Amino acid sequence: EAGVTQSPTHLIKTRGQQATLRCSPISGHTSVYWYQQALGLGLQFLLWYDEGEERNRGNFPPRFSGRQFPNYSSELNVNALELEDSALYLCASTQGGVPVNTEAFFGQGTRLTVV
Amino acid sequence: LAKTTQPISMDSYEGQEVNITCSHNNIATNDYITWYQQFPSQGPRFIIQGYKTKVTNEVASLFIPADRKSSTLSLPRVSLSDTAVYYCLVGYNTDKLIFGTGTRLQVFP
Numbered sequence: 500e501a502g503v504t505q506s507p508t509h510l511i512k513t514r515g516q517q518a519t520l521r522c523s524p525i526s527g528h529t530s531v532y533w534y535q536q537a538l539g540l541g542l543q544f545l546l547w548y549d550e551g552e553e554r555n556r557g558n559f560p561p562r563f564s565g566r567q568f569p570n571y572s573s574e575l576n577v578n579a580l581e582l583e584d585s586a587l588y589l590c591a592s593t594q595g596g597v598p599v600n601t602e603a604f605f606g607q608g609t610r611l612t613v614v
Numbered sequence: 615l616a617k618t619t620q621p622i623s624m625d626s627y628e629g630q631e632v633n634i635t636c637s638h639n640n641i642a643t644n645d646y647i648t649w650y651q652q653f654p655s656q657g658p659r660f661i662i663q664g665y666k667t668k669v670t671n672e673v674a675s676l677f678i679p680a681d682r683k684s685s686t687l688s689l690p691r692v693s694l695s696d697t698a699v700y701y702c703l704v705g706y707n708t709d710k711l712i713f714g715t716g717t718r719l720q721v722f723p
Contacts, residue, residue: 503657532711542658542701542713589657591711603650603711605657 501526503592505606512580512613520575520609524592530554531573532593532603533565537586545588548573549595580613587611618702623718632689634717636702639683647678647685650701650713658701658713662687689719697721 504523512518524531533545544557548567556563562578571592577584587610591603619637626632638647646665650658662669664676664685675688689696701716 534713541715542652544712547711587655591657593711602648602660602663603658605659608655608657610655 503590503604503606505588505590505609507609508607509610510612512611514580514582514613516580518577518580518584518611520577520588520590520611522573522575522590522592522606524571524573524590525604527594528592528604529571529595530593531567531571532591533573533575534589534591535559535584535586536589536608537583542589546575577611582613585611585613618704618714620700620702620714620717622715623720625720625722626692627722628693629691632692632696632719632721634687634689634700634702634719635684636687636704637684638702638704641682641704645682645704647676647682648703649674649676649687650703652699652701652716661700692719692721694721694723 503525506521510518530549532547534542535545536542545559546556546565547554551567565575567573587608589605589608591605593603646663648663649661651661652658662671662674662676664678666678669676677686697720699716699718701713
């Protein structure tokens, strides 16, 4: 069974540009979570999508946005990139329902570098 | 989501048993306790989940006292490859999957 896949693995962008990160959940999973992890720091919750809708978002500015497609894959878009956006972006999927009670499966992440 | 408190870091040697305790004083009746492991530059990996008493799998054991205000993740005979950050999550009906700062475990030869 394929795990959660994220693309690209690495992404280098210039300040002010836009970045698009993609996530494919495990087959059968309907919920997708996005996290930002700056080097050496903890995971910061970004967004939660379930059944195509945004269910909740963390304390991030509106330039962080995303969507979930009918096949449950998801995109994270970061507009007007700033140097501080450089981080590992992780995607996780669950079968839906109550997120803390179900096992979350994480992808390997996208390393975004803003120069 | 119940607030959790874990030690920031722990050191151990290969072959020893490591116990990481998580405090969650305001745990609710329906809350589950879940532990994840994260290696550098990788996504966290589910280790174990429990509600009360003791849960054991091939990787670890989770001890939960009767009052459920704390829990202890036990890793038997750790190896160098167990060096990682361990996160404790507590909750039930929550709309976020929030990770705390975790415990950084360093295993020495």
